[in-house]
Amino acid sequence: MNIIEIKDLSFSYQDEIQALSNVNLSVKKGEWISILGHNGSGKSTLSKLIIGLLKADSGKILVDGVILNEESVHDIRRKIGIVFQNPDNQFVGVTVEDDIAFGMENLCFQQSEIIEKIKEYSKKVDMSDYLKKEPHALSGGQKQRVAIAGILAMKTDIIIFDEATSMLDPKGRASIMEYIKEIKKAGVTVITITHDMKEAVLSDRIVILKEGRVIACGETNDILNDKETLNSSNLELLLPLKLQYLLDEANISNDKVKDILWQLSLNK
Amino acid sequence: MAIKFEQVNFSYPSFDGTNFSALKDINLEINEFGEFITLIGETGSGKSTLVQHMNALVRPTTGSVTIYGIKIENDTKKKGKVKLNPLRQRVGLVFQFPEYQLFEETVLKDIIFGPKNFGVSNEDAIKRAKEVIKHVGLDEEYLKRSPFNLSGGEKKRVSIAGILAMEPDILVLDEPTSGLDPKGRDDLLKLFTDIHRKLNKTVIIITHDMNTVYKYASRVLVMNDGSLVYDGKPTELFSTNNIENWNLDIPDIISITRQLEERLNIKFNSQPKTIEDLFILVKEVI
DSSP, X not given: OEEEXXXXXXXXXXXXXXXXXXXXXEEETTOEEEEEOOTTSSHHHHHHHHTTSSOOSEEEEEETTEEOSTTTHHHHHTTEEEEOSOGGGSOOSSSHHHHHHHHHHHTTOXXXXXXXXXXXXXXXXXXXXXXXXXXXXXXXXXXXXXXXXXXXXXXXXEEEEESTTTTSOHHHHHHHHHHHHHHHHTTOEEEEEESOHHHHTTSSEEEXXXXXXXXXXXXXHHHHHOHHHHHHTTOOOOHHHHHHHHHHHTTOOOHHHHHHHHHHHTTO | OOEEEEEEEEEEEOTTSSEEEEEEEEEEEEOSSSOEEEEEXXXXXXXHHHHHHHTTSSOXXXXXXXXXXXXXXXXXXXXXXXXXXXXXXXXXXXXXXXGGGOOSSSHHHHHHHHHHHTTOXXXXXXHXXXXXXXXXXXXXXXXXXXXXXXXXXXXXXXHHHHHHTTOXXXXXXXXXXXXXXXXXXXXXXXXXXXXXXXXXXXXXXXXXXXXXXXXXXXXXXXXXXXXXXXXXXXXXXXXXXXXXXXXXXXXXXXXXXXXXXXXXXOOOSSXXXXXXXXXXXXXXXX
């Protein structure tokens, strides 16, 4: 079943450049899909359209079978949580516990339930020792984990990570990727928006955007095999893939090396 | 010698009342010319605090930092004799997200703000603006535009131009490529390399990207828990086993080379710097 369906979606900022042109995409319930593209490819615009922060020029978006419009947007936002790129721009609480509570308060959860959930979800993201701490005492990775706890507590069906790791150090980055894997296992539909192919290969499916158009969409394995599209995508290719392409071009084939490079491409 | 740290300690009271030791016994020398230095270490290791000492934005708790012959110690400001402006002109510090600090109506006004503050005449400042806008890879046309209508990458360039217009000898940048995509990152790094080579300035970059360190830096400084734990060449850094203790990654090219060696049970006779180097090595063994 498709939890998100996007049909012929187009959008432009103030009549200027076409940010998205005729995008068609469906996201299956419970899958992890990556939207991969360089800066300006339209990937963040797409995520803002999905949660109704922007309004499409044409085309439509269905979330859980409901068409996104002015009347449905509030109900749909209850189903989708989003973690943004800059950890500092989304920390709204005075302390960690306030911040986790914020979303639940908006959804009118009972006070007792909020307290309980803060405990439960701060523990899930390893932040239970920091509940009284203020944002300046936290690293970027810790702030992103607080954001994740707040969203998990709201029990949304879908979570979008919009370049959520791109400002973190390697350790922070790795920890967020681990939580994403767990969230997916728990049955939540995950959409990660990234320019980093290393992160994208961890997901079930990859969509590549270029200049506002979908240039590829498929299972991760198939996308990695699609040399032509990858070369034209302006993305930074994974080194093992690059090496395999060099070997191919020189007509050197060795099954063992090929297999190793493939495993390395998939981060295995 | 442009900057010299001698036994620098820096601590401040943290929110829970205890004293937090951000820098511990730092000894370090930075040359005026010709260095391309990367400063690495995990979040909270003291990188930003270290660079803030380089233009006397903060003073050491104990020890001293000598910047172009002027010694900065804990009580320096209290003595009231030392003028800090000349130092700050010579060591240009670009904070993380400098684009958030643009505030003038036009790019020109934003760029001349700094030099004018340091006593440069309006006319000379404009002359400098026309010069530096080219160094950051933008057309002179940009000077007339509003900084707020520029793309993220352009804003970043304009804010760097503002620092260059002060004509510093040393340029220090705090995570200048954070959040950029590979192309934006490579473009900026090329810009810094040009500034380093053509204008003969020392460039110091804070980064988390080990590929940048390996590809561009002539010298790398590693901070760990407030201490300077490594000061040397990147190639030697990544061949030691301390990397994991300091929570650092290794560059992709080294990682793939090691994986290939391990899984093929072979040993290449050199460490490749690029994927093309590695291709040649692989070609020889299969």
